[in-house]
Amino acid sequence: MSVTRVIIRGCGSYLPENIVTNHDLAAKIDTTHEWIVGRTGIEARHIAADGELTSDLAFNAAQNALKDAGMAAEEIDLIVLATSTPDHTFPATATKVQARLGIHHGAAFDVQAVCSGFVYALSVAENLLKSGQHSKALVIGAEVFSRILDWEDRTTCVLFGDGAGAVVLETSEGEGTNDDRGILAAQLRSDGRYYDKLYVDGGPSTNQITGFLRMEGREVFRHAVGNISSIILSTVEQAGLEPSQIDWFVPHQANKRILEGTARKVGMSMDKIVITLDKHGNTSAASIPLALDVAYKDGRIKKGDLVLLEAMGGGFTWGAALIRW
Ligand code: ACO
Numbered sequence: 414m415s416v417t418r419v420i421i422r423g424c425g426s427y428l429p430e431n432i433v434t435n436h437d438l439a440a441k442i443d444t445t446h447e448w449i450v451g452r453t454g455i456e457a458r459h460i461a462a463d464g465e466l467t468s469d470l471a472f473n474a475a476q477n478a479l480k481d482a483g484m485a486a487e488e489i490d491l492i493v494l495a496t497s498t499p500d501h502t503f504p505a506t507a508t509k510v511q512a513r514l515g516i517h518h519g520a521a522f523d524v525q526a527v528c529s530g531f532v533y534a535l536s537v538a539e540n541l542l543k544s545g546q547h548s549k550a551l552v553i554g555a556e557v558f559s560r561i562l563d564w565e566d567r568t569t570c571v572l573f574g575d576g577a578g579a580v581v582l583e584t585s586e587g588e589g590t591n592d593d594r595g596i597l598a599a600q601l602r603s604d605g606r607y608y609d610k611l612y613v614d615g616g617p618s619t620n621q622i623t624g625f626l627r628m629e630g631r632e633v634f635r636h637a638v639g640n641i642s643s644i645i646l647s648t649v650e651q652a653g654l655e656p657s658q659i660d661w662f663v664p665h666q667a668n669k670r671i672l673e674g675t676a677r678k679v680g681m682s683m684d685k686i687v688i689t690l691d692k693h694g695n696t697s698a699a700s701i702p703l704a705l706d707v708a709y710k711d712g713r714i715k716k717g718d719l720v721l722l723e724a725m726g727g728g729f730t731w732g733a734a735l736i737r738w
């Protein structure tokens with residue numbers, strides 16, 4: 414039976430030039446390289462320059478993805494940008510990226526699901542393409558979390574970084590089997606009872622300020638392994654597959670210990686997990702497309718591979734997508 418699939422035609426990423434190591438942080442706040450690496454696996458992160466905005470990072474990643482896809486910007490009629498650090502409260506940062514790419518047709522909007530943003534945006538775009546409402550999409554994850562960090566709070570500021578990644582999507586006819594290229598399954602979840610476990614303490618309707626990130630790290634950690642493991646298993650099962658059949662896991666890059674716990678729980682080998690958090694830190698919605706781009710460009714992810722994306726973040730939100738590359 415012929416079915417419409419949504420395939421990834423190309424991907425790209427962009428990181429700000431400035432690299433801040435754990436040693437650099439230890440020179441300014443009461444922390445050590447050993448504590449940060451031991452608790453998280455993070456060694457360094459990129460930090461945007463003054464005046465470098467989320468839209469700048471997103472635009473550069475989008476251009477790199479279009480180049481990789483061999484596609485002109487005018488062919489894109491949908492931009493979905495996942496971010497929790499927009500240039501302004503409104504309009505959507507996606508519309509700024511759309512204008513910079515010279516696109517004046519179709520639709521562009523932001524999706525806000527914090528660290529799960531890219532998986533949410535991918536799923537939204539997949540369904541808009543499958544319905545026939547749009548034909549080619551850019552899905553971008555871009556963040557400058559450095560601007561919402563309290564640099565005096567050592568329990569959070571050491572964890573995050575800035576960056577952007579993007580993919581170009583288009584439809585393709587498949588046979589309706591797991592051998593088809595494209596997105597084979599996707600699932601999204603949220604549970605707002607945990608709203609205050611990881612949040613930013615400012616907002617237009619609350620106190621009219623931007624605010625800073627606040628987190629109960631242990632609580633987030635406690636839920637992360639369970640939520641991520643269960644969404645991996647149910648997404649793989651939706652496609653009638655087993656975790657052992659996955660070639661590459663490309664997870665949200667929050668903490669190496671969360672990934673180790675998840676690997677143990679679902680029975681996946683650590684060698685199949687793409688890890689970039691050592692160099693990028695947690696870049697929230699940008700972390701999955703950044704990791705995807707690294708593993709695709711260095712030749713690990715090849716055409717025909719089964720790739721599983723997964724994330725969890727503030728809300729709580731979580732989700733996964735299974736893709737035949
Ligand atoms: N440097 C040195 N010491 C520190 C630092 C630091 N940067 N931060 C905290 N400490 C100290 C604490 O003060 C505490 O000291 P005490 O024992 O004297 O009171 C000690 O280290 C232990 O603190 P905990 O918060 O209990 O440390 P924990 O082992 O839980 O690790 C961490 C903290 C890394 C934040 C962990 O809880 C975690 O990774 N949680 C998940 C959070 C996360 O990844 N969030 C990202 C967004 S959600 C997501 O993406 C899944």
